Amino acid sequence: MPRPRKCRKVCELPQIREFHPTGGGPCAAAVIMTVDEYEAIRLIDQQGFSQEECSTYMQVARTTVQMIYNSARKKLAAVLVEGRPLRIEGGDYQICDGDEAYYGCGGCRRHRCGCPREAMEVEE
Structure with missing residues (x-):
């Protein structure tokens, strides 16, 4: 049986939860980013936290933050490169x-x- 996932502490829910590309291109499936992935991006990229500081704040291991952050970056890349919509929802937080x-x-x-x-x- 897998180990249960630990809840990640987040400061607040994002004020804007959906982003859509402009232009009349075909509607692609939305990329779903979890709230904990959003928080990792916010803390590391916007607030300037190191992964160690982020892990202390979110109350998880540094390796867990690294995994969350890498997943969020891949999703952001898909949104930007492929012009897909982004929705922020769900996660263990x-x-x-x-x-x-x-x-x-x-x-x-x-x-x-x-x-x-x-x-x-x-x-x-």
Whole structure:
């Protein structure tokens, strides 16, 4: 029997969950990116986390983050190269509750103090 998958901690769900290419090309099947893959891309590429820092934040092993990140990159490449739509949904994740001592993800601090995103960006 396979080992059960551990839930990955994510800061928040994406505000936009679907992306579609412009142009009148044929409708191709959408690429499905999981919420935990989205979070790995957000933390590593947007926030500048190392894979080690990302794994600490998401509460999984570094090798797991590497696997999640590589899968997300392949899906993004298919979206860009093949002009396919992207949908973000599903996965094994748990939304953080904002009570963590470490909140370097760029979002948990907002959960902690109830600050809007714009106020956080001005602080930093």
